Amino acid sequence: MKRFDSTVTELQPVASDYFRITFQWPVTLPLPQPGCFLTVSAGSGFDPALRRPFAFSDVDPARGTAAFIFQRRGRGTAWLAERRPGDSLDVLGPLGAGFRAPPSGARPVLVAGGIGLGPMLFLARQLHQTAAAGRNEVPILVLGYRSASQAPSVDLPPGSVICTDDGMRGFHGSAVAYLDQLADALPPYYYACGPVAMMAAIDRLAAARAGQADWQAATEQWMACGVGACQGCVIPFKDGGFKRCCADGPVFNGRMVDWVGLQE
Numbered sequence: 001m002k003r004f005d006s007t008v009t010e011l012q013p014v015a016s017d018y019f020r021i022t023f024q025w026p027v028t029l030p031l032p033q034p035g036c037f038l039t040v041s042a043g044s045g046f047d048p049a050l051r052r053p054f055a056f057s058d059v060d061p062a063r064g065t066a067a068f069i070f071q072r073r074g075r076g077t078a079w080l081a082e083r084r085p086g087d088s089l090d091v092l093g094p095l096g097a098g099f100r101a102p103p104s105g106a107r108p109v110l111v112a113g114g115i116g117l118g119p120m121l122f123l124a125r126q127l128h129q130t131a132a133a134g135r136n137e138v139p140i141l142v143l144g145y146r147s148a149s150q151a152p153s154v155d156l157p158p159g160s161v162i163c164t165d166d167g168m169r170g171f172h173g174s175a176v177a178y179l180d181q182l183a184d185a186l187p188p189y190y191y192a193c194g195p196v197a198m199m200a201a202i203d204r205l206a207a208a209r210a211g212q213a214d215w216q217a218a219t220e221q222w223m224a225c226g227v228g229a230c231q232g233c234v235i236p237f238k239d240g241g242f243k244r245c246c247a248d249g250p251v252f253n254g255r256m257v258d259w260v261g262l263q264e
């Protein structure tokens, strides 16, 4: 982990209010892995004071760049959406524990809702590469959006499925409804990142499939320090304990997380 001043190389709109920002990644730093995140100072000077966390969506070692996909929501992301090539970006990363490999013989099923797109896309591309090398089964990426305008214009790996609540693009219904009716010879092994209600539904789905209750969840929680010092980002667990999203995660075994408690 290191804080450094990077340079923006590209800012590309990928859907309504969604952008992909690419910036220089120093060769001296470890390459970000899927599920890991960074924080950026999203403003000039000390305003806003808190750094904003984002999950990596890809890394290009040949070009020396990394990227994340973000939704314009408030002050910080509005500032980010105004960045242009050549602008400076104050980055701290890579942070957190990324995804683990899937068990052998299982189908990696990756589910992304809303801002969960970036880390799932990164993981899907990596699992396609490792599948080509015979290290795991070919993954399926399932993306869920409220409407077609939110569905991203990005290069999706082969076999990806877009689901929209309004039915204007892809499967008509939620990502979880799609998974419910998915027939596959292989048992699924879920990875997910998205709204808490979606994560809770994946947890129920995973629990309903005997022997496949373990799954990997990339969590997103309000953060203050982002480096494990303040307990500001704790996630409730079903055993009554708590873990820090930034330092113990953000990827956890989804079966252990108290999704109901997180929703309240």
Ligand SMILES: Cc1cc2nc3c(=O)[nH]c(=O)nc-3n(C[C@H](O)[C@H](O)[C@H](O)COP(=O)(O)OP(=O)(O)OC[C@H]3O[C@@H](n4cnc5c(N)ncnc54)[C@H](O)[C@@H]3O)c2cc1C
Pocket (backbone or CB within 6 Å): 037, 042, 048, 052, 053, 054, 055, 056, 068, 069, 070, 071, 072, 073, 074, 075, 076, 077, 078, 115, 116, 118, 119, 219, 220, 221, 222, 223, 245, 250
């Ligand atoms: C580990 C991690 C990875 C993330 N990855 C992504 C990503 O890849 N793409 C992306 O668009 N967003 C991601 N987020 C959420 C992102 O950090 C917030 O959207 C961002 O901080 C909002 O900043 P803002 O100043 O624009 O909004 P603000 O004005 O601060 O808030 C706008 C809204 O954003 C939400 N929000 C603010 N901070 C957080 C936070 N830390 N976590 C969750 N929700 C928040 C609140 O619901 C608030 O209503 C991630 C968060 C975490 C913790």
Ligand code: FES
Pocket (backbone or CB within 6 Å): 222, 223, 224, 225, 226, 227, 228, 229, 230, 231, 232, 233, 234, 244, 245, 246, 247
């Ligand atoms: S944000 Fe401070 S401990 Fe996680």
